Amino acid sequence: MQKPIKNLFLFLSIAFSVISNSQTNKIKNNVFDASAISKNGIEILNGYSAVPNNGVLGNYSVTLPEYESVVYISTIGREKILDGMNRVFSWAAKDLKTIVTKDFNPDTKAGGEPSRNGLLALFKLKNDEFLLLQGVTSPKAMSYFVIADDGKLSINLATFGIDAVSGDIPLITYARGKNVYDVFQKAWKNAIYTEALKGRTAMRYEKEYPEIFKYLGWCSWEQYHTKVSSDLMVDAMQKIEKSPLPIRWVLLDNGHEHSYKSADGMNSSRMLSLKGSPETFPNGFKPMMDAKTEKIKWTGIWHTMNAHWQGLHPEHEIHELDPYLVKISKSGGFDVMMPKGDYESSQKFYNTLIGSAKKDGFDFVKIDNQNRQIAFYQGMSNPVAIVSQHAQSLESAALEHSDGLMNCFCLDMLSLMNTKYSATSRVSVDYLLNNEAKAKSHLLQSYQNTLWMGQAVWPDHDMFHSSDKFCGQMMAVSKAMSGAPIYLSDAPVDFQEKLVLPLSYSDGELLRPLAPAVPLPESVMLSALTTPQAYRVVAPLQHGAAAFVAYNLMHPAPADKVTSAFRVKDYEAAGEFIQPKAESWKAPKEGLVFYDWYEQKGGKLENEYKFDLIGFADKLVQLSPIKNGWSVIGNPNKYLSASTVKSIEYSDKKLKIVMIESGELVVYNPSPISCSSAKKIENMGNGLWKLYLPEAQKNFEVVITLKD
CATH class of the missing domain: 2.60.40.1180 (Golgi alpha-mannosidase II)
Known part of the structure; x- marks a missing residue:
């Protein structure tokens, strides 16, 4: 994890120069005039005050210039905005109306129709310029785009809660120019150097890249899913040790938890303790720690942003957290325990969660399900503020207790604009073994989402199987191009050495580009x-x-x-x-x-x-x-x-x-x-x-x- 920015004076000087040249006033009568944009800027609602109506503070129509084509970044499910954010697609079309028509289905493996609610919109204008409009998440509210059935675009400012909001609130950041890469970088800088977001995230180069992720790794998920056990992990580590592949770290993914389980799986799965499952990890994680070697130097463990998919069970055993938790009733007819929204409770929860991994001997943590968390707090005071605080607490806890944070299920502005120290984040839907259509979608997502996420993080393309019959080598090459963590998921007996060895030196250190592809x-x-x-x-x-x-x-x-x-x-x-x-x-x-x-x-x-x-x-x-x-x-x-x-x-x-x-x-x-x-x-x-x-x-x- 990166240590806090050293040259604060330089940072503030850069921030001031960006902000002073970029604040604008393009809103009149709740209409944002994007046709008047000639360069980069940010729209800030100064002295703003409003009370949410069904979670939304305000809606602003957008006037667009003439354009030739558009790429709209959104998830799947026509009305979705609070969920599904490891499924964020780059919907390319001649216009916005096409994207919300019933017969628009460019990605048959996406799993649903494009959401009308988007994070960004990139327009190719008729003069060969690009215009980027990007939502912003501040500690008080978040903005996102909405495409109406007739193709008209608007901006929603929301908290998804009930409390009034006041202050100087960033609404939208934007940039225009002939260099498509510049418009993404300028729009990002406009947002993160505002007073509201200052110090909450940073540019990619300002963060310290974790030493662990500079080396080849292995993850249990895609091969074994939740069917992991202490014996299986130790056996895999012993086989990796004997393998000619220089794999230096192992990640224990989902399946190790001491949790309440039911027939509907993750839909009601809640954490009982931070120990391993008594059935599958009867001796805890010590056997794994004992299996570490000079070669397998590091280990990581998986948790979710809520500790588990549905938070803590009301009868959990982590009683030191009791004063810091709130009970939330889920629509499925069960209760979950989640951290309260205040600073102290948030800090206590994530220090306990990440600290437990350190106590068990793990060197880094993978955190999943990040952007689904806001839905748990929907209808409460200010879910955007609560989850923003949790994201900051996670970053601080990982900095103190871990040598690396692997962000997962985080393809949204709330997650990205709170990556204070973490240097890597997933940029794609999960990789799936031997699935040609999904592989194509995965590759496209990985590169397209790097355009905006790669401003702040190195883009994690997810694990892969070297033995994939459709794209083993193709996946290896794409991971090399990312510059981010590279980790296999094959059963060790299935490793394809000739496809993996070109990724690293003999000690497992990865060859990395100067910037992600x-x-x-x-x-x-x-x-x-x-x-x-x-x-x-x-x-x-x-x-x-x-x-x-x-x-x-x-x-x-x-x-x-x-x-x-x-x-x-x-x-x-x-x-x-x-x-x-x-x-x-x-x-x-x-x-x-x-x-x-x-x-x-x-x-x-x-x-x-x-x-x-x-x-x-x-x-x-x-x-x-x-x-x-x-x-x-x-x-x-x-x-x-x-x-x-x-x-x-x-x-x-x-x-x-x-x-x-x-x-x-x-x-x-x-x-x-x-x-x-x-x-x-x-x-x-x-x-x-x-x-x-x-x-x-x-x-x-x-x-x-x-x-x-």
């Missing part, structure tokens, strides 16, 4: 599941290289091949998601070298590299700059090949490279080369040379020269 501008507005067109993403790598992936996500897959390409102009988008914001990348004067990872071939890029995608398929290509006639691809056995190189020194006749960990190395030069460190040099054609170097030596120096 996001869709290229032409793909942002694409309805990728219904259009026979490649969905293309990019992640920046070290030394000016960039990794690109193209996907054929249409479902069912088109009978004909999908032809796509990566071009010089695509390279110029590669650095746009790096934080803090740097200058846009430009192709070097000497050009670029492409390297097709799957086909292990490449050469100098002459405008574009064209390829075909047949069926559910992807293509991983790296573009690397040419300097002094040289280009460095890196270790071709790793997905993010360029990330294997620590430093490069270029000169006309010599190339000096330090590899983080030695192995094979591919470089480019039109002329023959020599290297005394190489056991063998292979001519791959088109100016590419593969050097076979000693294996697994840290900080290995390589000097390559041109032959006389």
